[in-house]
Amino acid sequence: MTQALLIEIGVEELPAIPLLKIVSNIEKSWAKLLEEYQLSTVMTDLPLPNDFEFIYTPRRLVLKHASMPIKQEDSTVEFFGPPMVAALKDGVATKAAEGFARKCGVAFDALGRGEKNGKEVLYFKKEEKGAQTVSLLEEMLEKWIASMSFGKMMRWGSRTDEFIRPIRWLQVRMDDSLVPVELFGVKSDTKTYVHRMVTYDAVEVANVNDYENILSEGAVMLEPKDRESKILAEFDALESAHNIIIERDRSLIAEVVAITENPKALVGTFDELFLDLPPEVIITSMKEHQRYFPVFENGKIANKFVVVSNAYTNDYTKVLAGNERVLKPRLADGLFFYQNDLKNGLSTDGLEKVQFIDGLGTLADKIVREKNIAVRLLGLYMEKVEAQSGKNNAQLEKDMDRAVNLAKADLMSEMVYEFTELQGLMGYYYAKALGEDEIVYSAIKEQYMPVGEGAELPTSIFSSIVAMSAKLDTLLGLFSVGKIPTGSKDPFALRRAVNGIVRIVTEYDLAFNIDDIILLLKGAYIKKDDNSELNILLLSGFIIERISKSLDANPSVIAAVLVSGERDINEIAKKVASLNEIVSTDAFKEQFSTFKRVANISKDIDLNIDLNINVSLFEEDAEVTLYNAYEKIINQDYADYKTKLEALFGLKRELDSYFDDVMVNTNNNVLRANRLNMIGSIYRTFKSIADIKEITV
Numbered sequence: 001m002t003q004a005l006l007i008e009i010g011v012e013e014l015p016a017i018p019l020l021k022i023v024s025n026i027e028k029s030w031a032k033l034l035e036e037y038q039l040s041t042v043m044t045d046l047p048l049p050n051d052f053e054f055i056y057t058p059r060r061l062v063l064k065h066a067s068m069p070i071k072q073e074d075s076t077v078e079f080f081g082p083p084m085v086a087a088l089k090d091g092v093a094t095k096a097a098e099g100f101a102r103k104c105g106v107a108f109d110a111l112g113r114g115e116k117n118g119k120e121v122l123y124f125k126k127e128e129k130g131a132q133t134v135s136l137l138e139e140m141l142e143k144w145i146a147s148m149s150f151g152k153m154m155r156w157g158s159r160t161d162e163f164i165r166p167i168r169w170l171q172v173r174m175d176d177s178l179v180p181v182e183l184f185g186v187k188s189d190t191k192t193y194v195h196r197m198v199t200y201d202a203v204e205v206a207n208v209n210d211y212e213n214i215l216s217e218g219a220v221m222l223e224p225k226d227r228e229s230k231i232l233a234e235f236d237a238l239e240s241a242h243n244i245i246i247e248r249d250r251s252l253i254a255e256v257v258a259i260t261e262n263p264k265a266l267v268g269t270f271d272e273l274f275l276d277l278p279p280e281v282i283i284t285s286m287k288e289h290q291r292y293f294p295v296f297e298n299g300k301i302a303n304k305f306v307v308v309s310n311a312y313t314n315d316y317t318k319v320l321a322g323n324e325r326v327l328k329p330r331l332a333d334g335l336f337f338y339q340n341d342l343k344n345g346l347s348t349d350g351l352e353k354v355q356f357i358d359g360l361g362t363l364a365d366k367i368v369r370e371k372n373i374a375v376r377l378l379g380l381y382m383e384k385v386e387a388q389s390g391k392n393n394a395q396l397e398k399d400m401d402r403a404v405n406l407a408k409a410d411l412m413s414e415m416v417y418e419f420t421e422l423q424g425l426m427g428y429y430y431a432k433a434l435g436e437d438e439i440v441y442s443a444i445k446e447q448y449m450p451v452g453e454g455a456e457l458p459t460s461i462f463s464s465i466v467a468m469s470a471k472l473d474t475l476l477g478l479f480s481v482g483k484i485p486t487g488s489k490d491p492f493a494l495r496r497a498v499n500g501i502v503r504i505v506t507e508y509d510l511a512f513n514i515d516d517i518i519l520l521l522k523g524a525y526i527k528k529d530d531n532s533e534l535n536i537l538l539l540s541g542f543i544i545e546r547i548s549k550s551l552d553a554n555p556s557v558i559a560a561v562l563v564s565g566e567r568d569i570n571e572i573a574k575k576v577a578s579l580n581e582i583v584s585t586d587a588f589k590e591q592f593s594t595f596k597r598v599a600n601i602s603k604d605i606d607l608n609i610d611l612n613i614n615v616s617l618f619e620e621d622a623e624v625t626l627y628n629a630y631e632k633i634i635n636q637d638y639a640d641y642k643t644k645l646e647a648l649f650g651l652k653r654e655l656d657s658y659f660d661d662v663m664v665n666t667n668n669n670v671l672r673a674n675r676l677n678m679i680g681s682i683y684r685t686f687k688s689i690a691d692i693k694e695i696t697v
Helices: 016-036 095-104 133-146 208-217 224-242 250-259 272-276 279-290 317-344 363-389 393-407 414-418 425-433 438-445 461-480 494-507 514-525 532-550 555-563 569-583 586-601 621-634 641-649 652-661 669-687
Strands: 002-011 052-057 060-069 075-083 112-116 119-128 167-174 264-269 293-297 300-309
Touching: 002 133, 002 208, 016 052, 016 133, 016 250, 052 224, 075 095, 095 119, 133 167, 224 250, 224 264, 224 300, 264 317, 272 300, 272 317, 279 293, 279 300, 279 317, 300 317, 317 414, 317 425, 363 393, 363 461, 363 514, 393 425, 393 438, 393 461, 425 438, 438 461, 461 494, 461 514, 461 532, 494 532, 494 569, 514 532, 532 555, 532 569, 555 569, 569 641, 586 641, 586 652, 586 669, 621 641, 621 652, 621 669, 641 669
Parallel strands: none
Antiparallel strands: 002 060, 002 167, 052 060, 075 119, 112 119, 264 300, 293 300
């Protein structure tokens, strides 16, 4: 038998971001508790009780079950005790037997005998009645609340227990019956609270079915998905009415959904003089501080914004005016900082006093190291940079020195001090306004790219060198002082730095041999009498590990390429892409057994020696046919790895005939060696691209 279950935990306004981070975990935690308390399944055709809904508004956490079992199922519990030889001595129960009887809660005479692992043992079986759900809910809710890891917690009143915000009311109902539960000193009741602008008083909920209607009448939209739909519909209407485009930041929408119970989208305005600010400053002021949505007209940011109000009123004039009034000083501060920074110019003065990381000096020291890296990378890629930029060697060297020197300068600006997320971007605007060369200010803007998976890449090889120099310095520096990521911990985002380098070199087809680059650069990071050199040796393996995680391909294909010994990131990516395309076809699965056989036969062959093939020793036509086909392949030039791999895998027919007609492991040692050299040569040619024995399909 089941009943509807409603649980409402009323709280002071929840902070949106901590809540959104753990929403899925909150649901999973309740599902696990249902299983733990044997309430996740019932012997009925009714809907399962774990088909529940978790709902939130800024003032409540709600669980709804359409059908919760009113009790646990009855169960049979079996107890197996000590072997009979240890349970009885001279017909008298031993201490072991008496202890088992106490465990079962009965006298020794009530115990029976059973069999376990082929031995006769003491045995007891009893029927346990399932507990009533109402008797379990308080304990379940306490565990559920304790499982919510919001991060910072708070205490209130004289209580010593903690939660993200104070709990103010509690409603636990099965059908229309109140379930007596107490959490944080608050006892469950049959009342709820609606929107404060409707009433501050508690509202009686006569029965569970009325709950959502009462909230709706009290200006509370319970379902987050309904609040989101309303917001988006109002965005559509505002765009149509005002001929504007509203930036629909999905994370900001989710946040606004979490902080409103009665959302209403409104268009506000601000003074046009603030449009002198870079658009990113205006947008950051709106989104980060006020949770406003930027508005665009004709592809440019407009002196408008959209706020999603939580007010309940017939006249939103004052609400809108209040939000316009709040935004003005934010933008005024931004304009003041911007004008001051332009007046002061870009300078690295002061960076020598800003510590980078313990053991790696200051930000001024970091700039020196990044310059050293940038000069060396520019030398490696000079031909490509010249072709792309149209500048000569001397000009590019001068520009690179300028770009790296100014890249961190905006960290000393008033704007970045206030809006740290704008570092790099403000340097771009200041450098551009102060007359720096386009190649310089673009590199400053793009120095942190890509900032995450799928994020934008630098738009040129020149900018990419600046970005890679920063990433490589951070990687080499942190490894040199032993700050190496372990497990899931990576506080300095070194894995992201490697992913960024991988994406850059593959996008711009840049040669990047991991070992050669580390050897070229490591001298600036090695110190006497410490473990810096040993630590740096670990960086190569770290980069290889990240490559295997960052490439989108069959994991065995990635492993096959890496095992082959390739150390150039760009070549690794090309080989993986080519091999993966071939391996992913249905035809490959049918033919791969032939090449597995090639790998297995070659496993004991030393591929580092000269595998001489003596054609005069061929006895079968299949040997001649395979040799001629193979010779044709290795003496041909290929446009890419895929074409060469297709040619090698095209040897299937010749190999099948060879294995059918030729005894490779013949008793004749000379013939066997010659035949093994033939197969080993084919395998070695494969291995120059990828070790095919690693592939699984």
